Amino acid sequence: MIKNKFYLFALLFFSAQSIFGQATKADPIDIQGWFGANVEADLPQKWSFDFSYQTRLNNNLTKNNGSYYSFGTKKRLFKPLSLLGEYRLSKVLNGTYNRFTAGVDIDYNINKIKTDFRLLYQNQIQDFDDLRKENDDDHFLRARIRGRFPLVKNTSIVLSTEPIYKIASGITIDNYRHQVGLRYNFKNYLRAEVFYINRSDYAKKYRRQYHIFGTTITYSFKIKSK
Numbered sequence: 695m696i697k698n699k700f701y702l703f704a705l706l707f708f709s710a711q712s713i714f715g716q717a718t719k720a721d722p723i724d725i726q727g728w729f730g731a732n733v734e735a736d737l738p739q740k741w742s743f744d745f746s747y748q749t750r751l752n753n754n755l756t757k758n759n760g761s762y763y764s765f766g767t768k769k770r771l772f773k774p775l776s777l778l779g780e781y782r783l784s785k786v787l788n789g790t791y792n793r794f795t796a797g798v799d800i801d802y803n804i805n806k807i808k809t810d811f812r813l814l815y816q817n818q819i820q821d822f823d824d825l826r827k828e829n830d831d832d833h834f835l836r837a838r839i840r841g842r843f844p845l846v847k848n849t850s851i852v853l854s855t856e857p858i859y860k861i862a863s864g865i866t867i868d869n870y871r872h873q874v875g876l877r878y879n880f881k882n883y884l885r886a887e888v889f890y891i892n893r894s895d896y897a898k899k900y901r902r903q904y905h906i907f908g909t910t911i912t913y914s915f916k917i918k919s920k
Contacts, residue, residue, distance in 0.1 A: 722900055727751040728891075728908035738919035748910075750786075760786030774802045777849075778814065790821040797836075808842040833861040834868060840885050848879045852887065855857035860897070869895040 730748030739745060748762040766780035776799045797814035813836070820830040825840030840854035852875040855879035860868040891906035 722902045724752055724902070724904050725754045726803065726904055727755050728906055730908070730910045732910060732912040734912060734914040736914065736916040742768045744768075757787075757848045760784060760866050762786075769801070776801070777811070783888075788820070791818060793818045794822070810840050812836070812838045812840070814838075825907050834861045835861060837863065838871075842877070845876075850877050851875070852877055852889070867896050869893055869897065883914050884912070 728748055729749050730746055732744055732746040734744045735742060744764075744766045746764040746766075747761075748764075750759045750762070751757065752759045762782060762784045764780055764782040766778065768779075769777045771777060778795070778797050778799055780793075780795040782791070782793040782795070784793065794817045795814060796816050799807070799810055799812045801810035803809070814834075816836060818830075818832045818834065820832075821900045836856060836858045838856035840852065842850050842852045845848045852873070853860055853873075854885040856871045856873075858868045858871065859865045870893065872892045873889055875887045877885055877887045878887045887910045889908050889910070891904070891908070893904040893906060895902040895904060
């Protein structure tokens with residue numbers, strides 16, 4: 695019942711927003727779709743590794759923007775603190791992006807509610823296909839707070855908010871990401887999530903607004919020490 699209501703909300707929301715075009719100064723609202731798959735490995739000595747692939751549709755779900763490949767690692771120092779690192783390669787319409795991320799994650803439980811706080815430094819290098827353009831080298835600071843609340847058996851709701859700041863002659867807001875999703879565990883090693891992101895983007899001189907609907911399937915496994 696809960697999942698059916700969520701799907702209905704997504705359908706109605708999309709219908710209401712379908713009159714908007716792609717995000718431009720004259721029409722700054724766009725609907726996008728993010729669809730991905732993850733593989734997570736729990737390793738000995740409190741290490742973990744993950745690989746993810748994602749494809750994105752923009753311009754009201756009419757144009758494929760490209761593919762995103764991410765490789766990440768995590769090291770638990772002590773509960774609740776972990777160190778994070780990630781590299782992401784993006785092959786998209788505007789060129790090729792190389793993104794390097796490092797930071798910390800603090801997780802804790804409040805009764806049955808699982809929460810975490812993630813603080814990241816991010817370096818992003820854009821290699822334009824046009825040889826006349828110089829590469830962009832941007833730096834960001836990201837701070838995400840997330841909570842996962844159990845609903846019924848094998849199903850939980852995930853809420854998060856994340857401001858992203860650009861570091862360039864000071865620190866200014868680049869965009870906000872507010873996310874709500876439903877997660878369903880098929881097995882201990884397999885889960886799926888359906889989500890919506892409300893993203894306000896301030897990277898331009900005008901504010902763009904993105905409504906993002908997506909799905910992610912995650913397969914996880916554990917490697918035991920010998």
